[in-house]
Amino acid sequence: MADHKEPIFDVAQLAHVEILTPKMNDTLWFFKDLLGLEETERSGKSVYLRAYEDYYHHSLKVTEADQPGLGHVAWRTTSPQALERRVQAIEAIGLGRGWINGDHGHGRAYQFTTPDGHLMELFWDVEYYQAPEAMRTELLNRPQKRPLRGVPVRRLDHVNLLCQNVTPNKQFMMDQLGFRLREHIILNDGSEAGAWLSVSPLVHEVATMRDATGAKGRLHHICYWYGIPQHLSDIADVFSDYGITIEAGPGKHGISQALFMYVFEPGGNRVELFGDAGYLIFDPDWKPITWHESNLAKGIIWFGSPLPAEYFMYGTPPVQKEVQERTEEELVGAN
Amino acid sequence: MADHKEPIFDVAQLAHVEILTPKMNDTLWFFKDLLGLEETERSGKSVYLRAYEDYYHHSLKVTEADQPGLGHVAWRTTSPQALERRVQAIEAIGLGRGWINGDHGHGRAYQFTTPDGHLMELFWDVEYYQAPEAMRTELLNRPQKRPLRGVPVRRLDHVNLLCQNVTPNKQFMMDQLGFRLREHIILNDGSEAGAWLSVSPLVHEVATMRDATGAKGRLHHICYWYGIPQHLSDIADVFSDYGITIEAGPGKHGISQALFMYVFEPGGNRVELFGDAGYLIFDPDWKPITWHESNLAKGIIWFGSPLPAEYFMYGTPPVQKEVQERTEEELVGAN
Amino acid sequence: MADHKEPIFDVAQLAHVEILTPKMNDTLWFFKDLLGLEETERSGKSVYLRAYEDYYHHSLKVTEADQPGLGHVAWRTTSPQALERRVQAIEAIGLGRGWINGDHGHGRAYQFTTPDGHLMELFWDVEYYQAPEAMRTELLNRPQKRPLRGVPVRRLDHVNLLCQNVTPNKQFMMDQLGFRLREHIILNDGSEAGAWLSVSPLVHEVATMRDATGAKGRLHHICYWYGIPQHLSDIADVFSDYGITIEAGPGKHGISQALFMYVFEPGGNRVELFGDAGYLIFDPDWKPITWHESNLAKGIIWFGSPLPAEYFMYGTPPVQKEVQERTEEELVGAN
Amino acid sequence: MADHKEPIFDVAQLAHVEILTPKMNDTLWFFKDLLGLEETERSGKSVYLRAYEDYYHHSLKVTEADQPGLGHVAWRTTSPQALERRVQAIEAIGLGRGWINGDHGHGRAYQFTTPDGHLMELFWDVEYYQAPEAMRTELLNRPQKRPLRGVPVRRLDHVNLLCQNVTPNKQFMMDQLGFRLREHIILNDGSEAGAWLSVSPLVHEVATMRDATGAKGRLHHICYWYGIPQHLSDIADVFSDYGITIEAGPGKHGISQALFMYVFEPGGNRVELFGDAGYLIFDPDWKPITWHESNLAKGIIWFGSPLPAEYFMYGTPPVQKEVQERTEEELVGAN
DSSP: OOOOOOOOOOOOEEEEEEEEEEEEHHHIIIIIIIOOEEEEEEEETTTEHHHHHOOBBOOOOOOOOOSSSEEEEEESSSHHHHHHHHHHHHHHOEEEEEEEBBTBBBOOEEEETTTTTOOEEEEEEEEEEOOGGGGGGTTTTTSOOOOOOOOOOEEEEEEEEEEEEHHHHHHHHHHOOOOOOEEEEEEESOEEEEEEEEEEEEEEEEEEEEOOOOOOEEEEEEEEOOOOOOHHHHHHHHHHHHTTTTEEEEOOOOOGEEEEEEETTTTSOEEEEEEEOOOOOTTTTTTEEEEEETTTHHHSSEEEOOOOOGGGGGGSSSOOOHHHHHHHHHHHOOO | TTTTOOOOOEEEEEEEEEEESHHHHHHHHIIISSSSSSSEEETTTEEEETTTOBBBBBBBBEOOSOOOOOEEEEEESSSHHHHHHHHHHHHHOEEEEEOOOBBBBBBOOOEETTTTEEEEEEEEOOOOOOOOOOGOOTTSSSSSSOOBBSSSSOOEEEEEESSSSSSHHHHHHHTOOOOOOEEEEOOOOOOOEEEEEESSSSSEEEEEEEEEOOOOOOOOEEEEEOHHHHHHHHHHHHHHHOOOOOOEEEEEGGGGGEEEEEEEESOOOEEEOOOOOOOOOOTOOOOOOOEEEETTTHHSSSEEOOOOOOGTOOOOOOOHHHHHHHHHHHHHOOO | OTTTTOOOOEEEEEEEEEEEEEHHHHHHHHHIIIOEEEEEEETTEEEEOOOOOOOOSSSEEEEEEEOOOEEEEEEEEEEEEHHHHHHHHHHTOOEEEEEEOOOTTTTTTTEETTOOOOEEEEEEBBBBOOGGGGGOOSTTTTSSSOOSSSSOOEEEEEEEEEEEEEEHHHHHHEEEEEEEEEEEEETTTOOEEEEESSSSSSSEEEEEOOOTTTSSSEEEEEEEEEOOHHHHHHHHHHHHHHOOOEEEEEOOOOOGOOOOEEEOTSSEEEEEOOOOOOOOOOOOOOOEEETTTTHHHHHHEEEEEEOOOGTTTBBBBBBOHHHHHHHHHHHHHHH | TTTTTOOOOEEEEEEEEEEEEEEEHHHHHHIIIOOOOOEEEEETTTEEEEEEEEEEEEEEEEEOOOSEEEEEEEEEESHHHHHHHHHHHHHHHTOOEEOOOBTTBBBBEEEOOOOOEEEEEEOBOBBBOOOOGGOOSSTTTSOOOOOBBBBBEEEEEEEEESSSSSSHHHHHHHTOOOOEEEEEEEEEOEEEEEEEESSSSSSOSSSEEOTOOOOSSSSEEEEOOOOOOHHHHHHHHHHHHHOEEEEEEEEEOOOGGGEEEEEEEEOOOEEEOOOOOOOOOTTTOOOOOOTTTTTHHHHOOEEEEOOGGGGGGGBBSOOHHHHHHHHHHHHHHHO
C-alpha cells in the first residue's frame, strides 16, 4: 500500500484557448451567430468570447493573424500552491518560458511549451463573468440567460493537439501537470499514434495525435460542448443551410464515446462540437484503454459518419501542399 | 496565497448503495426488466446489481427486509493512503464503527455513520466486473454490451439522504471526507434546509435534505443516470404502461440543473432517474449557490412538473402515520 | 359494401389562424424572437407571420385589438371544386356569411361561423412564400433557411376552440367539412366534453372543448409544431429565462399522444408547442377513441406535468371574473 | 377552375410488406429482439409480425426462401368502393392478377404487379390486432404496451423498390392508384433516376429508384419508423454492440428530409430506420421537388454519413456477381 503512487491534483481545468484567424469577421460570425458565444471584450487584434455556461471572462480568445492556428492553451490550477508546484516541475525540465502579468480576464500566468512546441500557460487568479442586468437569470448556477442566437454551445470542452511525436508530449502532460492517461492508440510497430488525457472525470481535456505531415506544434481542433445529442443535429442543419463545411459527423467515436461533429470555422481552424455527455471516469485507478490496429476502426467510429483521410492530415496552420501530398501518398501506400 | 486552504482529494466516487426491500421479486423486476440492470451475484438475502456502464462488481445491493430503506452508502477513495487519512479523520471525531473484511465485490472497508445515523463505508480494494463472453463488446471503454431490456440506465449517480439536521451532516461530509458544497437552501430563519455536495465535477454525489417528519437516518432517494434526455421520456412511457407510479417529472430542477424524474420502486424506495448531463463544476474555487425562500421556487422547478407535498415528507423507512400527518399540518400552517 | 359511407376529402389543411392581441409589440417579440417566426407583411393593424416550414404567405395573422382572442380560422380545400361543394353544404344549413375578396396571401374566401360562433373561412387560391435571396436554401423542400433566432417552430399544427356545446360543433365539422372524429371525452352523464378531429393523419387540426364558463366562441389555444422532443425542453428553458409563463408541460397527453407544453404569449392567448410527432392515423376506418371519466386522468396526462384547474377555465377573450369564479366553485363542488 | 383535375383518394395506406429470408431464425431475432416487433402468427413457412403502434394483425410477413427479396406489398383502400375503382383501373391496363381469398389478418385481396414486376395487392377487409390481457394498455389509442425488448420501432413506414425503369412505375402508381409525386431525381440526360410518392402527408409510402444492375422487380429496402431522433442513435449503438452491419447513417437526406439509417437484417434485406417525423405535405396542390445532378449531393445527404457506392447497387434478391461488377465499372467510369 505504501508504494501506491498517489495522483497529482494540481491542474483543475481547461480555462481558455487562443486561436488565430485570418478572417476575423467571418470567424466571429461563426462563433457568435451560429454557436451563440458572447463577446466580452475587444483589445488590440483580439476578441474575447465565452459560451453561456462558461463562468470566467472568456473561454476563447480569437486573434487576427496571417494564418489560422493555435495561440495558446490555458489551464487553471486547483490552488495557488498547486500553481507554484507545477511551475517548479516545468522549470525542472527546462520547458518554462516564465511569468506574464496576465491578460484580460486573468492574473499572472506562467508560460511554457509542450515538447512539441505548443504554447501553454498556467494561472490561478481569474476574473468571473458578470452578466449585464438584462442577461441575468434566476437560474442562479447559470452565469447568464441562454442566448437566443443560433444553437448555443454550453462550455469549452477540450483541445486536440497534433504532435510530431505523441509519447513525449503525453508523458509531459502526465508527469509535469498530473494528467491521467485515459485512452491511447498503439500501432503494430509499437508506436503511439494518439493519447487522450484528463485531470477530471472527462475522458480528455487534451488529446495529442500524431501529425501525419511530420510538422510540429499544430492545432487539430478545439471543442465546444452541447451535452444534448439533438443539438448536434440542430447545428448540422444550420451549418448545411448557412454554408459551413461539415468535415465529419454527427457520429459516435469509440474512443471517448464522444458524439462528435467536425467543422471548419471560416478562418480555417477545425472545431468539434460534442453532442452528449460521453462517459465519465470516476475510477481513481483507471487502466488506460489501448486501441490496437486490430480494433481501431471501432475506436475511431462506433457508429455514424466515417472520417475522411483529410481528418488525419489537416491541421492549423496548414503545411505546404507538397509536404501534405507526399505524406498522403505514403499513407495510402501503407494501407 | 500561503493561507489558501487546499482542497482534500481523498474520496473519489460513490461506489455503491445498499437498499432494503420488503418485495424482493418486484424490486428486482423493476431494476432489471425496466431499468436494465444486470444481476451479478446472489448471497443470503441480498442480490447484487450494476448498470451497464458501472465498472465494478455492483453499484446496487438489494437486501430483503421488513421495511424499505437504506442499507449503507459506500465510497471509494483516491488511493490506499487516502483511505487511511479519512479513517483517521473520522475516528478523531468518534463516528467510526471499525473495519469489516469486505463484501462481494470489494475488500476491507471502514464503516462509520453520519451524525444523523446513515451507515457508510470507505474502501480502496475493489473487484472489477468481467463480462461473460457473450456480453463482451468491441467498445473497449464499455464494460459490457448495452442490455436489450427496458430503457437501460448507465450508471449510479448519487444518493439523497434525509436528515433531522442538515448542517452538521453537511459539515461532516466536508470536513471529514473532503466534499465541496455546491448548492444549498437557506430559509428565512437562517436554517439550512438542504445541501448538495460533491468530490467531482458532478454537482452532487450526495445531498442532504431536512426530514420534515423530524425522523433520523432516512433515505430520500437513490439516483441512476441516463445522460440522454430522451431516455427520461422513454422510461416515463414504460412506467405509465407497466403500472409504476411516477411521483414527479420529467422536469428540470434549478438546483443542480438536473433533468429529473422520481418514481417508487415496488419495494417503496424512491428512485430518481437523471436525464441529461446537468452542469459540471470545474472551477476549483466554486462559490456555493445559495437559494433563499425568495427564489426557491425556481430552484426547485426550473421547468416542468411540480413536486407534490409528499416529496418533502416521504422517505424510507416510512415513519408512523400520525407523526407524518402532524408535521404536514405544521408545514401547511407555516405557508 | 354498397352501404359503406365514403369519406369526404374536401378540406386539405389548416392554412392559417388570426389571433387578436392588446400588446402587439410583445406578442411579436414572443413569436419572432423566441419561436423564430418570420414576418412577411404588415397591413393596417395586422402583422403576418409564418414558421420556417410553412409554405404559404402566412400561417399566423396577428391583429391589434382591445382584448386577446380569436380572429378567424382558415382552411384550404383539396381543389376548387371541393371548395364549391363545402360552400354549398354550409349554405344549406344557414351558417354561411358569404364570400370575401381575399386577404394578403390568399384569394377569395368563403366565410362562415361554427354553431358556437367561431369565425372561419375556406379558400383555394393561395400565395406561396418566396424567400429572399439570402434566405434561400439548397434544401429544396424547405421554403427558407432555418432561422437563427430562438428555438424556431416548424409549422402551424392545430387550433383548439372552446365551445358552449361540444357536440353540435363537432357534428358541424364532420358533416359540413368532412372532418373525422379521432378521439373524444364522454362524461358519466353522457355529455361530450371534448372532441379531436382531423382531415389528415394528424389526430387533430381542430379540437373543441367544453367552455367551463359557459361562454361562446372563445379560443383555447393555437399550436405550433416542433416535431423534435428536445426542442420542447429548449424552449421551456428559454421561456423560464425570459419571463414567459409556462402553464403546463412538458408532458405527454394520452389524448392524441401529444408531447405538449402550454404557455401564454404576452397578449394573453394560450399557445401550445407540440414536441414530437404524436401518432398518425392512416386507418381509413378509424374507430374513435372514447375517454370516459374512469380513464380520463390517463387521457389528459400520460406522463409529466399535470394541468392546473385554470387550464379548463381560461380562454380568450377572458370572461368576467365573477362568472369564472362561480363556475370554478361548481366545478370543485362537482368533484 | 372547372379544368382542375381533382386528386384520387382511393388508397389509404401501406398495410404490410412480405419479405423473403434464407435465415428465418436470425431474421426473427433481428426484428423481435432488436427492433421490438411482436410475433402474431406462424403459418407454413411464414411468420407474421407487427410494431407496437401498428393497428392491424401484421405489418410484416417474413417467409422462408432460398434468397432474400420482396414477397409482396399490400395497400389498404379508403373504402370498399375505392377498392373496386382501383381494381377496374388496374384491369384496364392489363396488370391485374386477380383476387385471392385473403391471408391471415385480412380478407379478399386483389393482386397485381407493377410494370417492373413487383407483386402488390389491394384490400379493404382487415383484422385488427387485439392485445392479450397482459399487454393491454391504458393508453387507449395505442394497440398494446410498449415492448421491453430492444429499441422498439413504432410502425411500418414505407417501401423502396428498385426498377429497371423508374418513370413507367411512377406513372402507374400515380395513374392507377392515385399516388402523388412528391420528389424526384432528373439526370442531365433527362431520365428519371428516382421518385418518391405518397397518398398521405408522408413524403412517401413508396419510392422507386433505378436499379443500376439493370435487374427488374427487386427490393431496395423496407422502412420502420421511430419518429424520435434519439432512437436512431440508440439502435445504432445496439447494432454496433450486437454485430449488425450499418450500411449508412445516422444522417439526414435532403430528399424527404428523412433522418435515416440503413442496415442489413441477417437474411440480407436492407432495412431503413426512420428517426424523426421528416416533413409532412398538407398542400393539396404540391409541386413536386426536382433534384438535378447539380444539387443532388445535398438531396442525397443534407448532413451526416455519406452513402456508399453499394447503396446504389445492392438490392434483394442479389444479382449475379459478374453483372454487378460490370455495372459498377460503368458507374465509376461515368463519374
